């Protein structure tokens with residue numbers, strides 16, 4: 001008698017990405033293996049019961065199974081289904097993870113990010129917690145008996161090395177280590193190829209009435225969905241991973257080694273959060289973003305018009321509008337008492353803008369250097385951080401004269417964990433020696449921004465700058481201000497608009513000490 005409704009009580013597979021501040025866990029709940037020949041069901045019936053219907057799910061993510069059916073060969077691994085003997089060994093873990101949305105004191109499950117995968121035969125769930133609570137997280141798993149039958153776990157980031165012994169000693173779980181950049185790129189390729197609704201950008205709320213009209217940055221708040229990777233034209237693209245520090249990676253193609261970390265910046269999310277901890281009373285990242293949203297950075301930053309006055313002829317010659325920042329924190333340099341008239345909210349905003357502007361500049365130059373129109377910004381600095389996403393969208397559009405687009409991903413912080421898992425499924429395991437070697441090689445290649453520019457690169461940049469200059473001279477100045485959506489992107493990507501500003505569930509507050 002066919003079993004029409006095999007239960008969706010799955011095997012749980014785990015993967016971690018452990019950075020200096022946060023750790024992301026990705027869980028895959030796989031359905032039980034197909035029934036044996038004695039209780040065979042027809043294929044259609046089986047697949048429809050194995051995979052839950054996403055349209056009823058609370059997730060915003062629809063799984064593009066048609067695409068996967070056609071392109072499954074292009075995924076970075078051949079999906080494994082669990083052996084029959086493996087199931088349902090991890091039921092305890094599954095029930096525990098399923099029943100709770102908070103774990104310990106800083107663990108949070110992000111319901112809105114979960115999605116189904118027909119190819120993987122299960123659902124992906126996402127949890128993060130603060131890395132400093134790693135020992136408590138391991139104890140939680142151990143004391144609840146959750147580690148039974150979990151022998152291996154994909155892992156990437158610095159923590160894959162730092163906490164490896166702790167995991168094996170305390171709970172007997174072996175870390176299958178993967179290189180950080182490779183995991184990131186693998187995760188990005190996976191979500192871009194298989195998830196509908198993953199990629200988006202910000203555009204102005206309205207279209208210019210005439211070419212002289214300037215659309216202000218504040219109006220760049222319309223969240224617009226972007227298409228996934230469909231073909232070779234997508235490459236090369238730039239990935240800017242904004243974590244504690246910032247990595248700039250060029251991805252040349254779908255193959256797993258077709259990327260290079262081209263440069264980095266030490267001014268990243270850690271800089272922002274570190275300076276804010278020093279200069280404000282905020283105790284959580286969520287609080288400081290909230291504070292920044294009410295601040296005014298123009299009390300702190302020196303604007304071009306502060307230097308030039310509002311002299312249209314002079315500004316036209318300079319080719320910079322008066323409203324943009326000339327020097328972050330520059331206004332404080334010439335005040336008798338720098339703290340007069342400013343408070344914590346203005347500081348929080350100015351630090352956020354300084355960090356974001358710097359990243360935007362390097363990202364734009366990197367895109368120019370490698371002649372690409374796509375920059376994907378990821379990493380947890382952007383988490384619930386519409387202010388930076390909007391600034392990046394506006395700046396990249398502005399500096400590139402509407403030829404390069406800033407793109408964002410819904411699973412921005414979990415791409416490394418996802419990639420580490422996928423690579424592990426492929427049977428890869430970077431031994432520490434191999435990781436060291438890879439990182440040495442990439443270290444040699446990826447020096448700081450200035451060093452990375454070889455003579456040829458500089459010549460190219462100068463050539464491009466010259467071309468841009470002559471384009472700008474022939475253009476009306478206003479054409480670089482918030483032009484209506486650029487034809488190149490609209491034609492390339494096809495577009496679907498999401499009417500509201502980036503909608504994310506508000507972060508549940510992070511309780512210190514797990």
Ligand SMILES: Nc1ncnc2c1ncn2[C@@H]1O[C@H](COP(=O)(O)OP(=O)(O)OP(=O)(O)O)[C@@H](O)[C@H]1O
Pocket residue numbers: 018019020021022023157158241242243244245246268269270271272273285286379380381382383413510
């Ligand atoms: N709850 C949070 N607590 C602390 N920082 C947070 C939080 N949420 C977001 N952030 C931001 O995310 C940054 C860390 O990002 P992410 O976790 O992607 O990097 P990482 O992996 O630690 O660093 P790197 O990529 O440089 O190794 C922090 O510096 C901060 O700006």
Ligand SMILES: CC(C)(CO)[C@@H](O)C(=O)NCCC(=O)O
Pocket residue numbers: 180243244245246247263264265266446447448
């Ligand atoms: C060190 C890493 C790669 C760790 O994720 C990251 O923090 C980073 O890219 N920092 C910038 C380092 C540099 O100057 O290239």
